Amino acid sequence: xxxxxxxxxxxxxxxxxxxxxxxxxxxxxxxxxxxxxxxxxxxxxxxxxxxxxxxxxxxxxxxxxxxxxxxxxxxxxxxxxxxxxxxxxxxxxxxxxxxxxxxxxxxxxxxxxxxxxxxxxxxxxxxxxxxxxxxxxxxxxxxxxxxxxxxxxxxxxxxxxxxxxxxxxxxxxxxxxxxxxxxxxxxxxxxxxxxxxxxxxxxxxxxxxxxxxxxxxxxxxxxxxxxxxxxxxxxxxxxxxxxxxxxxxxxxxxxxxxxxxxxxxxxxxxxxxxxxxxxxxxxxx
Amino acid sequence: xxxxxxxxxxxxxxxxxxxxxxxxxxxxxxxxxxxxxxxxxxxxxxxxxxxxxxxxxxxxxxxxxxxxxxxxxxxxxxxxxxxxxxxxxxxxxxxxxxxxxxxxxxxxxxxxxxxxxxxxxxxxxxxxxxxxxxxxxxxxxxxxxxxxxxxxxxxxxxxxxxxxxxxxxxxxxxxxxxxxxxxxxxxxxxxxxxxxxxxxxxxxxxxxxxxxxxxxxxxxxxxxxxxxxxxxxxxxxxxxxxxxxxxxxxxxxxxxxxxxxxxxxxxxxxxxxxxxxxxxxxxxxxxxxxxxxxxxxxxxxxxxxxxxxxxxxxxxxxxxxxxxxxxxxxxxxxxxxxxxxxxxxxxxxxxxxxxxxxxxxxxxxxxxxxxxxxxxxxxxxxxxxxxxxxxxx
Numbered sequence: 190x191x192x193x194x195x196x197x198x199x200x201x202x203x204x205x206x207x208x209x210x211x212x213x214x215x216x217x218x219x220x221x222x223x224x225x226x227x228x229x230x231x232x233x234x235x236x237x238x239x240x241x242x243x244x245x246x247x248x249x250x251x252x253x254x255x256x257x258x259x260x261x262x263x264x265x266x267x268x269x270x271x272x273x274x275x276x277x278x279x280x281x282x283x284x285x286x287x288x289x290x291x292x293x294x295x296x297x298x299x300x301x302x303x304x305x306x307x308x309x310x311x312x313x314x315x316x317x318x319x320x321x322x323x324x325x326x327x328x329x330x331x332x333x334x335x336x337x338x339x340x341x342x343x344x345x346x347x348x349x350x351x352x353x354x355x356x357x358x359x360x361x362x363x364x365x366x367x368x369x370x371x372x373x374x375x376x377x378x379x380x381x382x383x384x385x386x387x388x389x390x391x392x393x394x395x396x397x398x399x400x401x402x403x404x405x406x407x408x409x410x411x412x413x414x415x416x417x418x419x420x421x422x423x424x425x426x427x428x429x430x431x432x433x434x435x436x437x438x439x440x441x442x443x444x445x446x447x448x449x450x451x452x453x454x455x456x457x458x459x460x461x462x463x464x465x466x467x468x469x470x471x472x473x474x
Numbered sequence: 475x476x477x478x479x480x481x482x483x484x485x486x487x488x489x490x491x492x493x494x495x496x497x498x499x500x501x502x503x504x505x506x507x508x509x510x511x512x513x514x515x516x517x518x519x520x521x522x523x524x525x526x527x528x529x530x531x532x533x534x535x536x537x538x539x540x541x542x543x544x545x546x547x548x549x550x551x552x553x554x555x556x557x558x559x560x561x562x563x564x565x566x567x568x569x570x571x572x573x574x575x576x577x578x579x580x581x582x583x584x585x586x587x588x589x590x591x592x593x594x595x596x597x598x599x600x601x602x603x604x605x606x607x608x609x610x611x612x613x614x615x616x617x618x619x620x621x622x623x624x625x626x627x628x629x630x631x632x633x634x635x636x637x638x639x640x641x642x643x644x645x646x647x648x649x650x651x652x653x654x655x656x657x658x659x660x661x662x663x664x665x666x667x668x669x670x671x672x673x674x675x676x677x678x679x680x681x682x683x684x685x686x687x688x689x690x691x692x693x694x695x696x697x698x699x700x701x702x703x704x705x706x707x708x709x710x711x712x713x714x715x716x717x718x719x720x721x722x723x724x725x726x727x728x729x730x731x732x733x734x735x736x737x738x739x740x741x742x743x744x745x746x747x748x749x750x751x752x753x754x755x756x757x758x759x760x761x762x763x764x765x766x767x768x769x770x771x772x773x774x775x776x777x778x779x780x781x782x783x784x785x786x787x788x789x790x791x792x793x794x795x796x797x798x799x800x801x802x803x804x805x806x807x808x809x810x811x812x813x814x815x816x817x818x819x820x821x822x823x824x825x826x827x828x829x830x831x832x833x834x835x836x837x838x839x840x841x842x843x844x845x846x847x848x849x850x851x852x853x854x855x856x857x858x859x860x861x862x863x864x865x866x867x
Contacts, residue, residue, distance in 0.1 A: 257592065350727075353567055437555075
């Protein structure tokens, strides 16, 4: 793209909206991102199919986590698929999208053109964050929606049995599972902020992506070490499994609040770091 | 909006004012505190209890392997939710990451439910015992329990307890504290013996309701953190919802019925204080007491003796699928079926927890020592392992 191709400098009014729209088109139109979303959506589909085909065999109805519950109630396919994707696939997807957000533009040489748009760097970063956040939401939703549909088709939806052994009506169950989806989605915001920060540090998108995924995985590993229980509550992944609270008899909102507060803290810290880096960086590419 | 905020502040203000004078609780004696606890009615409440054991045993991450499981209480930290109506209905749930182990009691019957196995165990009394239970409950309501005359009043019982405790310990009140956001008195029992492993026991008692809120057991070795701590991190006084206190078996869960016998409370069968079952001897006084049990087949228990194992919960695993049941029956040897640890190797666990000593195998923790001698005696006491070894020789 040469300078001649650029449209005439648009008026400042509406530039932010246009920028946001173009960013969303960029994020959701990119073939890599679409493949990632399809890949995530395949998880509940394949899981459901396998469980459907094996339910009458010797190993039917068995499995770790929530997999054993799926054949009895399709609603659990959503939970089981999210539980499977949570440690690695979701962080990987989100790391790729958020790590690419700024570094991708820099490596393609398009970042300086973006800076010509009459929108402040702070708002530009905000638009990039919005794109990455919406992609994270779409990733979680694609698992949930496909899981719900596949679960309903394969196993049917019925009243849900909670971890406490109490059976609650289907509608209550759907609300609870929706709560799980929302909580898992919000649990990804801290990772998006981390990815955004790494993305402002480098012009090599792969580096930012890898660093983001590594943060999630290392955090998960450190969380397992009993010797580090002092710092565990501050780790990014510490409250990720807190979604189980929705499947208890009386969800403890305090536990869920802790998880969301932790994510908010990570967003605040890494958002601020990304902002201070991006607004002062010397962009040459 | 303004009204909502005002109402919110209105609700928030009284507790704030109440907690302002934390050290403004009236001064009382240990005897008075014990008396209040004994006289207090059991409160309906719901709350979160955190249990932490720092017993110096090897870390056993059971809940990571098997989901919420009572065995995980051996070490580390566990969170429980408890609900009780203050009478005969209650629920306690041991929380795992994405699992739960629930115990629900409703009068004469009780259920346990493990979300990991989707298994229910239903404990009931047989018909005769149920009738007797109802009879006792009705009499208790009417206030004419047959044993009423023999029971001391709460105040007397409390005084007796404090007197007995004072025989081997010093009983004092520590500075008032706050547990789960409530003002509490702290009763401290310090053993006078210098040879026991126990440093002191601290009980925090809610000032308003006289409900014990926290129990800490400190070992003599570690003055920084309690070896055992069981306390509310969050408590609300009030009757829980009916749905919490009731239980109905979820569809698809495996169930197992266990009939338990109601213990006899007749005066004729009441155990005489000091009379011990055969093969059990106690040596030492107070905190230094060592219980010795002879003729225990430890090896047999560990190997999962079918007779003993079949009595344990979870012995007959049931699968929804017939094929799975056949597969399981085929591959699960009868003797392993009863282990509450599932597939964990109990004898390897035993080897890991204990150390070899000349007399047999010794388990030493911060608060308790257990010595299993080669000739089948088991010695247990809150004393150092060396004391047990000397006794066993």
